[in-house]
Amino acid sequence: MRIVCVGGGPAGLYFGLLMKKLHPEHAITVVERNQPYDTFGWGVVFSDATMAAMRIWDPESAAEIETAFNHWDDIEVWFKGTRQRTTGHGFVGIGRKQLLNILQRRCMRLDVELAFNQDAGGDLDFPEADLVVASDGLNSKIRNRYAGVFQPDLVVRPNRYIWLGTKKLYDAFTFDFRRTEHGWFQAHIYRFDAETSTFIVETTEEAYIAHGLDRLDQRDSIKFCQELFAEVLGGAPLLSNARHLRGSAWLNFTRLICGKWSHFNGESHVVLMGDAAHTAHFAIGSGTKLALDDAIELARQFEAHGHRREKIPEVLADYEEVRRVDVARIQNAARNAMEWFEVVGRRYADQLEPEQFMYSMLTRSQRISHENLRLRDKNWLEGYERWFARRAGLAVAEDERCVSPMFTPFTVRGVTLPNRIIVSPMAMYSAKDGLIGDFHFVHLGARAMGGAGLVFAEMTCVSPDARITPGCLGLWNEAQAAQWRRLVDYVHDNSAAKVGVQLGHAGRKGSTKVAWEGIDQPLEEGGWPLISASALPYLTQGPIPRAMDRSDRERVTADFVRATELAASTGADWLELHCAHGYLLSSFLSPLTNRREDEYGGGHQNRARYPLEVFRAIRAVWPVDKPISVRLSCHDWTEGGNTPDDAAIFASLFKAAGADLIDCSSGQVWKGEKPVYGRLFQTPFSDKIRNEIGVATIAVGAISEADHANSILAAGRADLCAIARPHLADPSWTLHEAAKIGLTSIGWPKQYYAAKGQYETNLARAAAGK
């Protein structure tokens, strides 16, 4: 075959040499507009996995790359006058120039034709080629020509960065955070050869403009960075080798995803590779790795299908299918890491203490978890666990393994939870006349004995017509309070858990069948009239609620107050006001469901007016030494609905009204919602609200292991974690998770104690067997 790679970066060169090596009969040309030794950029880092694959596919170039590598294990963070270091992170770095030179030499030895100084107009310049590889980087002309086919989705990110170098050598991947009068700047620094280190400086657009960096040329920008980072530079100058860039040389990262990666132009097959197909932010240093992995995969597909022109369509289809998955995974991690650096100034740097700031930074991509950090640097992690535990009020000796973050106590007002795990409220649709019955005793009692620090019963409705279904719990009469009292006494007598009551009103989502008879489906008989912020049904064909008027508001507020007084009389420890999931109070908060034109509709203050009235009314009658949390839907997952920015505004209003915590849930407000599910998918909302608004939060949603909870809590992304479905699967989730991470100091109920040792031993044996 005749193959032309347009662009002689890592992707084009490596693919060229692999194909020539695998099948010397191919005629392969790499066309590059620059000179052979002319490239911009400093060092690049890559992962051990990519290196392992390169050793298999071309041991010769891998050996040369490895001898040129700088390897380092440590990460050091300079922050607010502290220098903290951890080890075990394993990076390798190499100069971009050196990498390209090795690949160029290898291409020449294998007889790949290298055509330098040739600026290709596009794929049509090579009509004789069977395959044109568009390895022409982010601004790929070829991709742009067929934009309709490749469907590039380009997003320019808000931060500014400048890619510099220095002759000062660093023995750790170093991050330096510096505050100026206009905001925070960070430097990402790593050594990549015997004389040089990469030094990338990044900041927000606001700080960039406020410092006039948009008006400075490269020389003056460098001078600015040198002064700002003088301490970490120790007097060494900063250098630029981006002479080809005009103006200030500060760039914005562009995130690229393509809908399709290949095309037949009538003569040749065209395929995207490397930065022409996708980009990953330098915060996790994976652009070169992805380019090399693409090259390996395309070569592998030719090996699998055969090195023949007629096989190209299958090869390209399979290449795209395989690479898409890996690229999406890396882009996801890169996005998390990139976003961390975009918000670090306003969300973390001023708020977190240096120890927690360091932990948050290390886990920024959310691919490195708490237990993963233990594997990397046990001493550092255990030191951090001790720091966290002491801050939570535990006395911890210097040499003992202390409990991990989820097992530290949490105090709010006069209530101390023994640990930070909550049984999240879950409707069980098993009540009669709103009464707690045998089912609830067994269900909630078992979960209290299972080790959680706080056990919520399901949404408890403040009046008969506030229920979702006839099977919902209620708290509007003394008989119901009496049953609650029994439950609270049982939990207090038999466990260390506290008891939470979540008060709510179903609003327009009320009067439905129990879940297993048809979720959200209206009752056929015995239903009741609905009320909501506006007269809009939840289901298109569903019953239309009445828009609440003043007397409705007064009645419902009074119902909430009565329910709160009854809850207080039961000795329950914690109250939560349900303002999420499209129920009555949530229907006021969302612009999708609140179309009112009076002072209860419109902007944030107005939409929050009624929920805040209810909050203040219940706060006034709930004991002062007991907390109230507020559950919000932090994202409506629907165009025109609330987003996390809106949720943050509501959180600040509730905080000002005296809410102790915000419980950060999402969705269920609008039937056509499009939630993006995934591990810990709602935790970013909690992180934002906790650290931008300065209020304690509960994270909930797809938190299914101790490792997840510990990572969230340790990084300060939440104060508590609510676990729902895993608690349906396992009432003793908390105790079992403690055993799984080897924390044997967590007590079991005395009646069950005989099983503890055996359970732990079996787990240890299973882990050893693995």
Ligand SMILES: Cc1cc2nc3c(=O)[nH]c(=O)nc-3n(C[C@H](O)[C@H](O)[C@H](O)COP(=O)(O)OP(=O)(O)OC[C@H]3O[C@@H](n4cnc5c(N)ncnc54)[C@H](O)[C@@H]3O)c2cc1C
């Ligand atoms: C600040 C910064 C830091 C980075 N740090 C890292 C890191 O630490 N680790 C990492 O892995 N990656 C890093 N990257 C990303 C990395 O540089 C790219 O992802 C990687 O180089 C992609 O390789 P590529 O071959 O696809 O494209 P490129 O390296 O961009 O190569 C494309 C080539 O095509 C040539 N070309 C373009 N158009 C034409 C044309 N019409 N005719 C002929 N030739 C053409 C260009 O001259 C260029 O040589 C960083 C990027 C930036 C901006």
Ligand SMILES: Cc1cc2nc3c(=O)[nH]c(=O)nc-3n(C[C@H](O)[C@H](O)[C@H](O)COP(=O)(O)O)c2cc1C
């Ligand atoms: C069966 C069931 C019933 C639920 N009922 C309630 C409820 O009454 N109140 C509430 O705020 N959330 C309710 N939820 C939502 C959970 O509290 C939780 O936010 C959600 O399930 C995500 O957590 P998970 O991924 O740990 O399950 C319910 C969830 C389930 C699975």
